[in-house]
């Protein structure tokens with residue numbers, strides 16, 4: 001399975017990744033705050049990720065790492 005990991009502490013909750021994901025499986029986690037006081041991005045359904053890396057490309061803070069299942 002493709003895998004996404006988030007460096008949550010770097011996230012500033014800008015939502016760019018949420019906007020660009022073609023599968024609409026990213027969201028800001030309103031139940032969590034990082035040490036900067038932002039709601040960090042999270043993935044809602046890992047199985048639907050196609051590892052296109054649009055989210056990682058868009059993120060201005062290099063929060064997201066995408067690993068493609070080979």
Ligand code: SF4
Pocket residue numbers: 004020021022023024025026043048049050051052053054055056066
């Ligand atoms: S790699 Fe593509 S499909 Fe997967 S979460 Fe990021 S933008 Fe969405």
Ligand code: SF4
Pocket residue numbers: 010011012013014015016017018040041058059060061062063064
């Ligand atoms: S684009 Fe990056 S900084 Fe912005 S919400 Fe997504 S992971 Fe966080």
